[in-house]
Amino acid sequence: MTQNPFITLNNNIQMPALGFGVFRSSPEETTGAVSTAIITGYRHIDTAAAYMNEVQVGEAIKASDVARSDIFVTTKMWISDYGYDSGLHAIDRSLRKLDTDYIDLYLLHQPVPTYFDRTIEAYKAAEAALADGRVRAIGVSNFNTQYLENLMAQTDIVPAVNQVEVHPFFTQKPLRDTHAKYGIATQAWSPIGGVNRYGNFTTEAVEDPLTHPTIVQLAEKYSKTPAQVILRWHIQNGICAIPKSVNPGRIAENFNIFDFELTRDEVEAIEALDTGVRGGPDPDSVSPDTYTFKIED
Numbered sequence: 001m002t003q004n005p006f007i008t009l010n011n012n013i014q015m016p017a018l019g020f021g022v023f024r025s026s027p028e029e030t031t032g033a034v035s036t037a038i039i040t041g042y043r044h045i046d047t048a049a050a051y052m053n054e055v056q057v058g059e060a061i062k063a064s065d066v067a068r069s070d071i072f073v074t075t076k077m078w079i080s081d082y083g084y085d086s087g088l089h090a091i092d093r094s095l096r097k098l099d100t101d102y103i104d105l106y107l108l109h110q111p112v113p114t115y116f117d118r119t120i121e122a123y124k125a126a127e128a129a130l131a132d133g134r135v136r137a138i139g140v141s142n143f144n145t146q147y148l149e150n151l152m153a154q155t156d157i158v159p160a161v162n163q164v165e166v167h168p169f170f171t172q173k174p175l176r177d178t179h180a181k182y183g184i185a186t187q188a189w190s191p192i193g194g195v196n197r198y199g200n201f202t203t204e205a206v207e208d209p210l211t212h213p214t215i216v217q218l219a220e221k222y223s224k225t226p227a228q229v230i231l232r233w234h235i236q237n238g239i240c241a242i243p244k245s246v247n248p249g250r251i252a253e254n255f256n257i258f259d260f261e262l263t264r265d266e267v268e269a270i271e272a273l274d275t276g277v278r279g280g281p282d283p284d285s286v287s288p289d290t291y292t293f294k295i296e297d
């Protein structure tokens, strides 16, 4: 694997396996970061209505020399928009902010256990947008097996993607097995363990996978960095990874992973670092009471 491979989604849409995230990138930082990413070679950008930077993502794509059709753009519906009509409105709002005719991948950002019926209605709005071409693939984020199965029992389209926390300290193997069973692609947020550095959602989260001796030793062996070793592990596992950076050096570093290969034993050694402890919020805890903000038109 000497270049960024594509993952074929369950409706045959091709998604670049290594993408670029912009969570916690301020609007001021986002245009430059996305422009640098596109020049570097990234062709997959992950944003969300809740990141408040869809406008800047759209501007950077428009200003680039790369055709819109060659860039895979993901955005997400925030929970304050859940429901059918409000969901359709949210999709149109994201299209307008991104200044694009279509979204490549549209995700529900979170399951909301306390009003799962509205979560279902929101997904049906995404299904409608898929049917009329406003989006090319639909999926979810932060769903566990139970929520996925509940959703699939009440809707028509199997999610193409579930975007969840995955890194060497939280590998989510049982959930990845669920995805494999249903033909859902696994997309890793915080792929290099960012949430364990910037987050304080759980006191149990173990520190930084970038400093773990297993990772550091592999980095030394291949003359790569710890982040490059971890990103390579994702891609060799068939996991889509969307590392975030606003630093040009790290943006380039995170893309430079297609000139070495981990052995099967090394991939398994990284898998074995799993602690079972997530760094991010428990999906069961997400509700309009915990996140009170709304997305402005």
Ligand SMILES: NC(=O)c1ccc[n+]([C@@H]2O[C@H](COP(=O)([O-])OP(=O)(O)OC[C@H]3O[C@@H](n4cnc5c(N)ncnc54)[C@H](OP(=O)(O)O)[C@@H]3O)[C@@H](O)[C@H]2O)c1
Residues within 6 Å of the ligand: 020, 021, 022, 023, 024, 046, 047, 109, 141, 142, 163, 164, 188, 189, 190, 191, 192, 193, 194, 195, 198, 210, 225, 227, 228, 242, 243, 244, 245, 246, 247, 250, 251, 253, 254
């Ligand atoms: N669906 C969801 O609920 C959800 C939740 C979280 C994230 N996401 C998505 O996933 C993307 C990535 O996740 P994330 O931002 O949480 O974590 P991440 O990509 O694992 O880590 C990002 C953090 O690590 C730093 N960093 C980047 N490259 C580095 C390198 N090579 N060496 C050392 N540090 C490095 C970044 O700082 P600098 O910017 O200063 O380089 C940033 O603080 C997000 O941007 C977003 O698109 C989705």
